[in-house]
Amino acid sequence: MSRRAVTLTLASVLVLVFALAGSFMPVPYVALMPGPTSNTLGVNDKHEPLIKIDGRQVYPATGHLNFTTVTYRGGPGNRIDLFTALRGWIEDDVAIVPEETLFPKNESAKQVDEENTRQMRDSQQNAEAAALQELKIPIATQVVVDAVQKGKPADGKVRPGDEVLGVDGAKVTGVGQVTESMARRKPGAAVALAVRRDGKEEKIPLTTVASADGKRAVIGIVLGEQYKFPFKIDISVGDVGGPSAGLMFSLAIVDKLTPGSLTGGRFIAGTGTITPDGKVGPIGGIQQKMVAARRAGATVFMTPADNCADALAAKPDGLRLIRADTLHNARQALEDLQANKPVPACTKG
Incomplete structure (x- = not known):
């Protein structure tokens, strides 16, 4: 064999080796694939009702x-290889997205999981809240402490989970009321919080300090609002995170509370976040x-209005898309579907 032929053969082998090695190199992408579906009207993995309602008649x-x-598949510490990414790009039911889509650079995988759990x-x-308001069932709100900042006046005195009942004797009904009260104060001013902790009311005297920018008086707490429902609703979904099941939870609660x-x-599936x-x-x-x-057997899919364009472009055969922009409209659409009336559909426009 000539020297040139030997050189070309060796070069070809090296190219092949490098190509094969490169295909198994980790890449900063994540493969998204269809996941499990769960019937909100059925039971969870523990064979318990996925949504359980106590203290109210259910149907x-x-x-x-x-x-x-x-x-x-993929993510920090467990990246997919180039071959997997290339294969995913040609598969209809897989999406290959940059790693930062699921795992922001300034957050760890643990932080992402914690955020998904919170969502x-x-x-x-x-x-x-949305279901009960749809059914005109009164609900109340309460102001609770979400977090306490270290080194601030509230540190060691106020705890996450405390319900804030009042500020300086004035009853608290919303976060905005507390914010307005604090805005009228200067650093060094005294403030008395009334809280409920473990079923007992306590009064906590504090002294404000200046905020980081020096423009506000703060005590170092982060507040949020929670709803107080007139009866107990338990939703048990296991190891599932994120906010996208909200619409289907609401529809199931409405269904259970109405004849x-x-x-x-029908086998109806869907997705969508929900606001109160x-x-x-x-x-x-x-x-x-x-x-x-x-794949699970659904023939109808409740689709958020803002997802309609993408849904139409990838709709599986045999799946009817119903556009959902509010819980009320989604509920009405399902009732109209039973009555063989027109329902809002996703359209290309």
């Missing part, structure tokens, strides 16, 4: 109102969620 519910999920918790509370069936026995006043918001992974729903 039998038939059919399915499934929330959908997306699973992923699921908030989503459940929002879903409960008849919203589904008419019933507004439905967009989500990520709509393509994978529709595939998961259709």
